[in-house]
Amino acid sequence: MTAGTNRETPRYGVLGYPTLMLGVFFLGPFGIMVAVSFFHRVPGGFYEPAFELANYARFFTPLFVEHLVLSMYVAVLVAVICVSIGFPFTYLLTRLPRRTQVLWLVFLLSVLSLSEVIVAFSWSVLLSRTAGVSNLLAWAGLMDKPASWTPGFPAMLLGLTYLAFPYTVLMLYPPLSRLDPELGEAARTMGASPLRTFFTVVVPVLRPAILAGLIMVFVFVLGAYLIPQILGRPQHWTLSVLITDQAIYQSNLPFAAAMAVFLLAASLGLIALTLGIGRRAGLRS
Amino acid sequence: MQGLVLDNVSKSFGRVRAVAEVSLDLPDGKLVCFLGPSGCGKTTLLRLIAGLEAPSAGRILIDGEDITELPAHRRNVGMVFQSLALFPHLTVAQNIAYGLRIQAAGKDEQRKRADELLELVRLPGLGDRHVSQLSGGQRQRVATARALALKPRLFLLDEPLSALDAKLREEMQLELTLLQRRLGITTILVTHDQREAMTMSDLVVVMAEGQVQQLGPPLEIYRNPANRFVADFIGTSNLLDGTVGEDGSVSIEGRTIRVAARPPEATPGGRVTVSVRPEDVHVLPGAHDGANRLSGTVTFVRDVGASVETYIDCAGTTIVSHATPKDRASVSPGDPATVELPQPACVVLTT
Numbered sequence: 001m002t003a004g005t006n007r008e009t010p011r012y013g014v015l016g017y018p019t020l021m022l023g024v025f026f027l028g029p030f031g032i033m034v035a036v037s038f039f040h041r042v043p044g045g046f047y048e049p050a051f052e053l054a055n056y057a058r059f060f061t062p063l064f065v066e067h068l069v070l071s072m073y074v075a076v077l078v079a080v081i082c083v084s085i086g087f088p089f090t091y092l093l094t095r096l097p098r099r100t101q102v103l104w105l106v107f108l109l110s111v112l113s114l115s116e117v118i119v120a121f122s123w124s125v126l127l128s129r130t131a132g133v134s135n136l137l138a139w140a141g142l143m144d145k146p147a148s149w150t151p152g153f154p155a156m157l158l159g160l161t162y163l164a165f166p167y168t169v170l171m172l173y174p175p176l177s178r179l180d181p182e183l184g185e186a187a188r189t190m191g192a193s194p195l196r197t198f199f200t201v202v203v204p205v206l207r208p209a210i211l212a213g214l215i216m217v218f219v220f221v222l223g224a225y226l227i228p229q230i231l232g233r234p235q236h237w238t239l240s241v242l243i244t245d246q247a248i249y250q251s252n253l254p255f256a257a258a259m260a261v262f263l264l265a266a267s268l269g270l271i272a273l274t275l276g277i278g279r280r281a282g283l284r285s
Numbered sequence: 286m287q288g289l290v291l292d293n294v295s296k297s298f299g300r301v302r303a304v305a306e307v308s309l310d311l312p313d314g315k316l317v318c319f320l321g322p323s324g325c326g327k328t329t330l331l332r333l334i335a336g337l338e339a340p341s342a343g344r345i346l347i348d349g350e351d352i353t354e355l356p357a358h359r360r361n362v363g364m365v366f367q368s369l370a371l372f373p374h375l376t377v378a379q380n381i382a383y384g385l386r387i388q389a390a391g392k393d394e395q396r397k398r399a400d401e402l403l404e405l406v407r408l409p410g411l412g413d414r415h416v417s418q419l420s421g422g423q424r425q426r427v428a429t430a431r432a433l434a435l436k437p438r439l440f441l442l443d444e445p446l447s448a449l450d451a452k453l454r455e456e457m458q459l460e461l462t463l464l465q466r467r468l469g470i471t472t473i474l475v476t477h478d479q480r481e482a483m484t485m486s487d488l489v490v491v492m493a494e495g496q497v498q499q500l501g502p503p504l505e506i507y508r509n510p511a512n513r514f515v516a517d518f519i520g521t522s523n524l525l526d527g528t529v530g531e532d533g534s535v536s537i538e539g540r541t542i543r544v545a546a547r548p549p550e551a552t553p554g555g556r557v558t559v560s561v562r563p564e565d566v567h568v569l570p571g572a573h574d575g576a577n578r579l580s581g582t583v584t585f586v587r588d589v590g591a592s593v594e595t596y597i598d599c600a601g602t603t604i605v606s607h608a609t610p611k612d613r614a615s616v617s618p619g620d621p622a623t624v625e626l627p628q629p630a631c632v633v634l635t636t
Contacts, residue, residue, distance in 0.1 A: 185337050186370035188357040190384035190435060200387070204374040 037257035047254050055258035068266065071222060071238040075267075078160045079217035083210055085161075086168035087176075091202060093169070094177045105173070108166040116163060120230040123159045124150050127231075156232035160224055164217045171216055175209035211278045215271050222267055239263050287313040287348055289334065289439065289471060294343030296329055303329040305495040306343070311488070313348075316465045316472045318482035321492035322518065327475045330492070331441055334473065336360045347438055362439040363432030367447060369424050371416045377403070377427050378412030384435040402430035405464070422453050429461070433468070440465070440472040446481065458485050479519050483507070491515050507562075512636040516560040523561045523604050524634075529553050535633065538600045542577050544631040551635050558634040565630035566606035568595050568614035573623040577631070579604065580623045583616045597622050 040050035058064060093104055114122075126132050129148035137143045149155055183205060187197040203210070225240035237245075239259060247256035289311045296304040304326045311317050319327035332338045334345060336357035344353045352360055372380050379386075381402050382395035390398075396412075403409050406426035411419070419427065425445060432440060442461075446454045462485050465472045476482050482489050483503045491498040491506060491514075499511040510516035513524060527537035533547045535557060542559060551557050572580045581599035588594075593613040595606045604624050608614070616622050 180368055180370060182366040182368045182370035183372065185335075185357070186364065186366055186372075186431075187383065187387075188337065189335055189360075189362055189364040189441075190387060190431070191358050191361070192383075192387045193356075193358050196387060200383075201372060205372065207374070 033257045034261055036254055037261050039254045039257075041252055041254045046251065055255045056262070058255060058258075059262060067237065067239050067242055068263075070236070071240070071263070072266070072270070074157070074160070074228075074236075074238055075218045075221040078157060078164060078221045079214045081157070081161050082164045082168040082217045083172075083213045086165060086172055086213065087203075087206075087210060088198070090169050090172040090176050091198070094173070094179070105170075108169055111166045112170075116224065116226045119163050120159055120227045123155065123162065124230050127155050127158075150231055151233050151236075153232065153236055156228055156236055159227040159231045160221050163224065163227065164220050167220060168213050168217055171213050172206075172209055175206055179206065207278065211274065215274060218270070219267060222263065289473075290344075290346040291330075291334075292344040292346065294330070294333060294345060295341045296326075296333055296338060297341045302495050304333065304340075307495075307497055309490065309497065309500065311471065311473070313471055314469045315487040316462065316474065316485060317488045317490060318486035319473060319475045319490050319492055320479060320482040320519075321477065321498075323477055325492045326495040327477075327490075327492050328443055329495075331443055331473060331475045334439065335362050335364050335441055360439075361435060361437050362441055363435065363437035364441040365425075365428045365432045365443065365445040367444045369428040369445070369448075371424060371428055371431070373416055375416070376412065377408075377414050377416065377419070380416065380427060381412075381431045381434050383431065388435075398434060399430075402434055405433070406430045407460075421449050422457060425449065425457055426460075429464070433470075437470070440468075440470045442472065442474045444475055444477070446476075447478075454481075461485065483519075491518065493518070509632055510560060510634065513558055513560075513634050516558075516632070516634060521563055521605065523563060523566065525559045525561070525602060525604075527557060527559055529555045529557055529633075535559055535631075538579060538602070540576075540579055542626060542631055543628045544633050545629050547633055548635055551633050555635070559626075560632045560634055561604075561626050561630050563594070563605045563607040565627055566604060567625040567627070568597065568606045568608070568616060569623045569625060570614055570616050570620065571623065572621050577626045577628060578623050579626070580621065583618050583620045583622050585618055586616065595622075597624055599624065 035049075036047065037055055038051050038053070039047040040052055040054075041047050059068075093101055096104075127134075127148070127150035129146050132146065132149065134143060134146040134149065138146045179202065183201055184197050187201045188194070192200060222238070223240055225238070225244045228236055228238050228241050240263070243256045243259045243263070246252045246259065289309075291307055291309040291311075294304060294307045295302070307326075307330060319330060321327045329338060333340050336352070336355060336359075340353065344351055346352065347360075372383065375383065378396060378399035381399040382390075385395045385398055399412055400409070403412055406429055408423060408426050408430070411423065411427075416424065416427070428445065432442075445461075446457050449457060458481055461474075474482075474485060486503060488500065489503050489506050490500050493514050499506055499515045501509075506515060507519055510519060510522070516522040516524060525537050525542075527535040527542065529547070529551045530536050530541065531553050533544075533553075535542045535544055537559065544559060568583075569578075579599040581597045581604070583595060584598045584603065585596040586593065587596075588610075591609075592607050593610055595608070595614065595616065597604050597606065606624060614622065
């Protein structure tokens with residue numbers, strides 16, 4: 001009995017360290033942010049401790065609601081694009097020889113090493129009228145003259161998709177490579193073409209992975225604040241951009257904190273909803 | 286022309302030759318076992334027949350129709366996979382009716398066929414269960430039912446019983462054999478378990494290194510193995526090296542062994558192997574002279590209840606004898622003994 005207890009203690013000790021770090025570096029700042037969201041802003045200065053709901057009251061303005069809806073819309077759109085390209089891509093990738101797979105994964109990892117700033121500026125150059133790919137298309141005779149594709153909504157979507165795509169693939173890779181190939185082969189012997197096998201077996205079997213991928217990209221895009229600024233017009237700015245703007249340029253930390261809390265709550269609610277729908281669909285089938 | 290014909294079929298993976306120029310003519314309605322050690326190409330051969338791999342060379346024909354170029358989903362073969370490959374997102378009935386769903390059959394028809402097949406594999410009323418709620422034997426039956434749902438031309442099984450425990454495996458072997466006889470469907474079973482092959486099949490195809498070593502009914506293969514590999518792989522065998530004499534007998538360790546039959550390749554003076562099954566070897570206490578007898582020393586006696594195994598060292602070669610407790614010779618390790626090899630049991634192998 002005592003031997004058992006002795007063995008248990010160090011195990012909890014090991015867990016204690018990450019718990020402590022998480023508390024100090026995550027829960028602490030988060031608590032401060034929640035507190036600040038109720039503080040009173042001192043115009044021209046900083047803020048002072050108070051308890052007022054004025055920051056939250058500002059949400060009920062058309063401008064704020066518009067940006068919230070836009071942020072959700074962009075995040076959902078990019079998540080759907082990333083997963084609907086990334087899932088078939090990763091599925092085909094796992095069917096390739098091991099060496100080819102490793103090369104692709106190394107390439108995707110190297111894309112991950114690029115910061116959001118570099119990605120944003122590279123795309124803004126590539127999509128520009130003066131130095132972008134449209135020059136090549138005009139030279140090849142596919143276009144009359146070079147055009148400017150940035151800033152704009154499609155440019156912003158492209159940049160965000162580019163940024164989130166490697167994460168999508170890396171997230172879908174483990175479940176897809178663990179998928180028993182005999183499942184697909186069984187479908188083939190029962191008369192399903194490769195395409196029908198993909199949609200009637202591979203996709204439904206991996207629905208949890210697809211859902212997880214969608215949620216991850218959604219959350220990831222919600223937090224992106226540089227690409228919308230560089231590749232999008234002001235009317236395309238997501239809530240994250242507004243938060244940055246309020247916190248850094250307007251020095252309105254209480255309002256920025258309130259927006260951050262609200263964004264977090266809204267996205268958690270949406271994720272819970274998605275998971276709920278996913279589970280109900282799982283029970284039904 | 287009825288049945289399945291493989292015409293010079295080869296399959297290479299890179300530099301590895303998994304199946305090398307296999308030609309087989311399998312009759313309609315029989316249960317055929319592909320038997321061999323792991324890596325002998327038996328599973329690859331099955332996958333070639335199912336269309337899950339394309340042959341590097343050769344042709345495959347069913348009932349005279351060349352299906353070599355036909356993709357798997359147009360061949361109409363039913364297959365039970367090693368992992369069973371039941372779809373985890375579907376219920377038992379939906380699993381069984383998957384093929385019908387692909388053919389866009391009506392919901393009622395799907396349900397009706399699923400119920401019929403569940404009846405056939407003796408699992409009535411389990412249609413609405415989820416695959417994860419089934420036991421190993423039930424899963425095995427569902428996979429069988431699913432493979433038969435489209436009334437396939439061929440029924441292929443890739444080591445389907447390997448995940449079951451020994452008792453359940455024997456039950457399922459019997460059940461599958463009876464099912465196959467009832468339906469009369471041409472069936473190919475891949476296995477590395479020779480007992481399974483012996484008890485279930487009408488015909489056994491023994492494979493090694495991508496090639497067919499022998500094709501025949503199980504007892505024929507057991508009694509008259511074609512070569513050393515088959516003699517050694519199917520059951521256990523005493524393999525004795527010797528030289529063919531002028532009169533057709535074989536000389537082993539200076540003793541004359543008269544053999545059952547001499548294949549034409551065994552010319553006088555040639556080196557051959559004589560295969561004798563352990564249960565055909567008689568043990569006599571003490572040293573005796575005479576034809577078909579070898580003398581030696583008992584090294585080990587193992588009494589396993591139902592049979593007694595006696596190991597005798599004859600000038601460096603160990604000969605094993607299996608006897609029933611009733612027929613056992615009263616010898617113990619260290620005793621001199623003589624083994625008698627009855628002439629009809631001595632099979633001459635040249636390769």
